[in-house]
Amino acid sequence: MLFGDALAGIDETTGFRGPIACKAVGITYRQLDYWTRSGLVEPSVRDSSGSGTQRLYSFRDLLFLKVVKRLLDSGVSLQQIRVAVGELHNRGIQDLAGITLMSDGASVYLCTSDDEVIDLVRGGQGVFGIAIGRVWSEVEGTLAQLPVEHIEEHPAIVDELQERRRAKRDAS
Template sequence: MAVAGGERDPHDRRFALRLAGQQGLLCEEDVVALPMDVGYRGPAACTAAGISYRQLDYWARTGLVEPSVRTGAHNAPLYSLPDILLLKVAKRLLDTGISLQQIRTAVDHLRGRPAPDLARITLMSDGVSVYECTSPDEVVDLMQRGQGMFGLALANVWHELEEALGVVPAEERTDLPAAAPQPMDELARRRRERRTG
C-alpha cells in the first residue's frame, strides 16, 4: 500500500490492518525450532548472518555483538542464536544505509531480550532512525507520517537463521548448570579418556 502525505482516511488504516492479517502479521510470530542451549562457532555465525569473519571479529572487539555462550583465549568463542540474530539485523541495517551509531543503539536496545519477545518485533526505519514496532497499529502509525519507510520483521530473520543453522553443528553451552552425570558405556569412556589424555 502506497503512503502519501496529507489527511488519512480512517478506512485506509482498517484496510492496511485487514491486509496485514491476510499476509501474516509482522509482529506476532512464535519461534521455538532451534535449541537455545547451544552455541555456534564464528564461521557458522558468519555464514548464517551473511557477514565476513573480519566483520564478526571487528563487531566483537568493539562490543557491537559479542559471543555470549563462550569467550576466552583457550576456547573458540561460541555465539548463541540471539547473538547471530543481532548480527544479521546489524548487517541488514548496515546494507540499507543506517549509520553504525544507530545500529549500535538498535542492537543495544534488543540485546538480552528472550527469543519469543524478539520474534514479535518489527524494526522500521526511515533511513536515519530505527523504530521498534510490536503491533500492526504501530507499523501503520509510522507509515502514516508520509515518509518512506522499510521494515525488518525479526521473526522472518529468525526463520532464515533456523534454515541456515539447522544443518550446522552446534556445541553445548558451558555456562549452564551441570546436568546429572549420565551412565557411560565402555566405548564412550574410552573415547573420553583418549581425548583428555
C-alpha cells in the same frame, strides 16, 4: 517449541563458532570479529579467553548479527544500529519474533504492533522495515544445516606453545 524441530537441542550451553556464525548470517569473519571487539554483538555462550579458545555465539546472537547486517545493507548508520541492538537486548527472546524494526535511513524505530508500523508509514517516517520474526526463520533454517557445539565438548583449549613449554619444563 522455541526453535522448531531442527534446533530443539539448543540451550544456554550450545553455541556456534565464528565461521558457522558467519555462514548463517552472511558476513565475513572480519566483520564478525570487528562487531565482537567493538561490543556491538558479543558471544553470549562463550567469549574468547586468550589464544586458542573459540567464541561461541547463541542463536539470539546470530539473530542480532543478521539484523545488524540487514540494517547496514540498508544504509543505516552504525551509531543507530547500536541503539537498535541495545533495545533488542532488553527484550526477552519470546518478544523478539513480534518486533518489526522500521527505519527512514537515519533513525531506527522499534515497533511491537501493526498499528505502530502503520502510524510510522503514514507519518512518512518508515521507509523500510525488518520483521525480526522473518529474520528468525531465515537464521533458523540456515542453522538447521550447520554444526552446533556444546561447551562441555571443548573445555578450555590450551595454546600449543603453552603446551610445549609445559612439556619441556616437566622433562627437565
